[in-house]
Amino acid sequence: MPSSATLTARPRAVVDDRASEVVLDRVGRSFPMRSGTHVVLHDVNLHISPGEVVVVLGASGCGKSTLLRAVAGLDTPTSGRIHIDGEPVRGAEPRCAFAFQEPLLLPWRTLAGNVAIGLPRGTPGEEGRRRVRELLGLVGLADFAGHRPRAVSGGMAQRTSLARALARNPGVLLLDEPFGALDALTRLKMQDLLLDVHAAAPTTVLLVTHDVDEALQLADRVVLLGRDAADGPVSIKDVITVPDDRPRDRGSAVLADLRAHLLEGLGVDRHNGARAR
Amino acid sequence: MTSVSIRDRHSVNAGGVPLTSRRWFRVVGAALVPAALLLLWQLTTAAGVFSPVQLPSPASVYAAALDLLQRGELGYHVAISSQRVVVGFLIGAGLGVAAGALVGLSRLSEVLLSGTVAAIRAVPSLAWVPLLILWLKIGETSKITLIAIGAFFPVYTTVATALRHVDPALVEAGRAFGLRGPTLFATVQLPASLPSVVSGLRLALAQAWLFLVAAELIASAMGLGFLLTDSQNNGRTDRLLLAIVLLALLGKLSDALLGVFERWALRRWA
Numbered sequence: 427m428p429s430s431a432t433l434t435a436r437p438r439a440v441v442d443d444r445a446s447e448v449v450l451d452r453v454g455r456s457f458p459m460r461s462g463t464h465v466v467l468h469d470v471n472l473h474i475s476p477g478e479v480v481v482v483l484g485a486s487g488c489g490k491s492t493l494l495r496a497v498a499g500l501d502t503p504t505s506g507r508i509h510i511d512g513e514p515v516r517g518a519e520p521r522c523a524f525a526f527q528e529p530l531l532l533p534w535r536t537l538a539g540n541v542a543i544g545l546p547r548g549t550p551g552e553e554g555r556r557r558v559r560e561l562l563g564l565v566g567l568a569d570f571a572g573h574r575p576r577a578v579s580g581g582m583a584q585r586t587s588l589a590r591a592l593a594r595n596p597g598v599l600l601l602d603e604p605f606g607a608l609d610a611l612t613r614l615k616m617q618d619l620l621l622d623v624h625a626a627a628p629t630t631v632l633l634v635t636h637d638v639d640e641a642l643q644l645a646d647r648v649v650l651l652g653r654d655a656a657d658g659p660v661s662i663k664d665v666i667t668v669p670d671d672r673p674r675d676r677g678s679a680v681l682a683d684l685r686a687h688l689l690e691g692l693g694v695d696r697h698n699g700a701r702a703r
Numbered sequence: 704m705t706s707v708s709i710r711d712r713h714s715v716n717a718g719g720v721p722l723t724s725r726r727w728f729r730v731v732g733a734a735l736v737p738a739a740l741l742l743l744w745q746l747t748t749a750a751g752v753f754s755p756v757q758l759p760s761p762a763s764v765y766a767a768a769l770d771l772l773q774r775g776e777l778g779y780h781v782a783i784s785s786q787r788v789v790v791g792f793l794i795g796a797g798l799g800v801a802a803g804a805l806v807g808l809s810r811l812s813e814v815l816l817s818g819t820v821a822a823i824r825a826v827p828s829l830a831w832v833p834l835l836i837l838w839l840k841i842g843e844t845s846k847i848t849l850i851a852i853g854a855f856f857p858v859y860t861t862v863a864t865a866l867r868h869v870d871p872a873l874v875e876a877g878r879a880f881g882l883r884g885p886t887l888f889a890t891v892q893l894p895a896s897l898p899s900v901v902s903g904l905r906l907a908l909a910q911a912w913l914f915l916v917a918a919e920l921i922a923s924a925m926g927l928g929f930l931l932t933d934s935q936n937n938g939r940t941d942r943l944l945l946a947i948v949l950l951a952l953l954g955k956l957s958d959a960l961l962g963v964f965e966r967w968a969l970r971r972w973a
Contacts, residue, residue: 498879518878530876534894534972543880543890594880 445476445630446511446521446597448497453506454659455492466492468659470506472649476597477628481641484651485692489660490634493651494602497632498522510598520546523596527603529583531575537586538562538571544593561589565619581612585619592623601633605640617643621672638688642668642681650691664691759941764948767941781949784915784926787843788957791850792911796904799855803862807896808888817863824856828914832921846918853914854907861903865896897972901965908961912954927953 450472456465466489474480484490495501497508499519508515510522523544531540541558549557562571565585567578575583584604591599601620605613617640624631635641641648650664666688669680722728741761747753748760755763771777802820805812831849839845869892877891919928927946934942 500875500879518881518883520881522879524876524879526872526876528872530872532873532891532894543877543882547881590880 444595444597445628447476448472448474448598448630448632449509450493450497451507451509453493453496453503453508455489455496455501456504456659465659467503468661470661472662474630474632476630479624479631479633479644479646480649481645481647482632482634482649482651483638483641483688483692484634484636484660486636488651488653490636490651491602494524494600494632494634497598498524498600500524520594521597522600523591523594523598524600524602525584525587525591525604527606529575529580529587531583531586531590533575536572536574537567537578537582540575540586541589541593544590546594557593558589561593562586564592564623565589581608581616584608584612584616588616588620588623596629598630598632601631603635604633606635606637613640618673620644625672636692638685638692639676641688642684643674643676644672648684648688650688652691652693664688756938756940759944763941764944767939768945771942771945780925780927780930780946781953784919784928785953787846787850787918787926788908788911788915791847791914792854792908794847795851795854795911796858796907798851799858799903799907800862800900802855803859804866804888806859807863807866808892813863820859824860828853828917829921832917836922841922846915846923849918850911850914853910857906857910858900858903861899861906862896865899865903866892869895894972898965898969901961901968905958905961905965908957909954912950912957916950 450470453467453470454465455467456463458464470493472480482490482493492501496503497510497515497519499515499517499522510519531537532543535543538555538558541561542554545554545557559568559571562568565588567582567585567589570578570582575586578586584607588604591601604620605616608616620631621644631644633644645668648666648668649662650666651660652663653660654663666684668674668684670678674681723732744758745761748755748758752758759767768777771780802816806816806820807813828849831852835845835848839848873895874887874891877887882890915926916928916931919926920932923929927950930946931943934940934946
């Protein structure tokens with residue numbers, strides 16, 4: 427392209443269409459404790475189609491992150507099996523890319539250097555540099571490639587973290603409360619950015635959050651984690667298919683009903699009386 | 704939004720630099736105390752407070768330096784001592800990085816090794832001398848080994864501690880992106896611990912000079928430590944003082960060189 431002014435990268439060219447199928451089969455995770463075994467997750471069954479956006483919703487400490495780490499191969503379930511495209515997950519999984527609640531960038535590397543960490547092993551230098559440039563353009567950080575993480579805002583660092591995950595060209599994008607540490611406005615913008623990226627290159631997305639609105643805004647399906655007894659193990663309590671195409675009207679009545687339903691599932695009082703008055 | 708670091712740099716350049724941060728004042732200020740000491744030394748010797756054997760004048764120490772320099776002995780002593788320090792420091796620091804990495808990264812090696820290493824560390828440096836002379840004879844090897852022992856421990860301790868305190872979340876992020884073993888070490892763990900490793904190197908260099916003198920005092924025919932004992936035996940207090948001043952200057956100079964490296968490392972990696 428002759429003009430350098432048109433730097434808005436076409437996402438489709440940046441991220442290849444690669445979407446994996448994820449199957450969780452009776453996945454359980456328990457931790458040995460001095461007083462016996464502490465069961466965190468019990469009998470989690472989930473089938474995620476290629477290109478689907480699934481949001482796992484649950485209160486804090488319910489084992490959401492444990493589930494995500496198991497899919498990424500960073501943690502091993504004590505029972506059950508996880509398959510990605512029919513292949514079992516063993517060790518850090520090359521088909522997955524992870525974005526964490528904190529950006530977790532290497533402070534001594536520039537933003538470009540951090541995104542390059544995500545590139546698959548053996549990417550040739552010139553191609554790698556081109557992909558890093560395109561991805562930073564995609565998340566709107568083309569002008570900040572040479573900055574250190576300490577010199578940019580939290581939102582920019584988190585966008586870099588997303589670009590690093592996308593650099594892996596993942597079959598499954600795993601997001602562990604990726605916008606949780608951001609301010610409310612930045613969070614909404616990041617959600618839109620994620621939807622743009624997904625629309626351009628529909629990879630499979632598994633996102634964990636405790637934010638009901640975020641779940642309803644992003645998900646094809648919302649998986650509600652919770653426990654039956656107060657100290658019992660966590661498993662899937664409910665799976666909701668969210669209607670409507672994205673992006674969704676944040677004020678829609680259908681979403682409001684789903685919202686109330688999910689909040690109730692999380693054990694939050696919906697204050698029915700207050701609304702009726 | 705402009706970046707924080709850019710704004711910081713501007714505010715520093717904008718003037719209002721405190722006096723104690725200005726370069727000329729730091730240079731002059733650091734020279735004040737040595738100048739005062741020199742003056743005090745000159746005055747007490749001129750007034751005859753001490754006999755010349757107890758405390759020779761600055762001028763006679765300077766004359767002794769010129770004398771040794773003309774005979775070619777001074778350069779020789781300085782060169783051989785510096786060489787021993789550099790070689791011993793490099794060997795000891797290199798082994799310290801390797802052992803520290805092993806113990807800092809692997810829980811198993813920590814369990815197996817850290818207790819033993821701590822016990823060996825507790826042995827005072829001079830206790831090694833008879834054994835080293837017995838095993839390695841009075842030569843360069845025994846001296847360099849002793850200096851390497853001195854340089855080893857500060858590096859070993861700082862590397863092991865720094866690696867154990869690297870942010871586990873950062874390491875896990877590295878693992879999530881397929882980094883393992885040596886690649887993970889080179890990409891995440893080593894850079895993250897580099898600033899503390901460099902301060903360990905500075906400690907090790909100071910230890911190396913300490914152990915040099917211990918080695919040369921006991922059995923040697925050259926070097927600054929030999930100059931010390933030889934002058935003591937011959938009643939040449941001027942040369943003795945010269946050796947002490949030279950040790951101070953060399954130690955300070957080598958530390959300053961590492962300090963430049965440390966500042967670079969902090970800018971680059973912190």
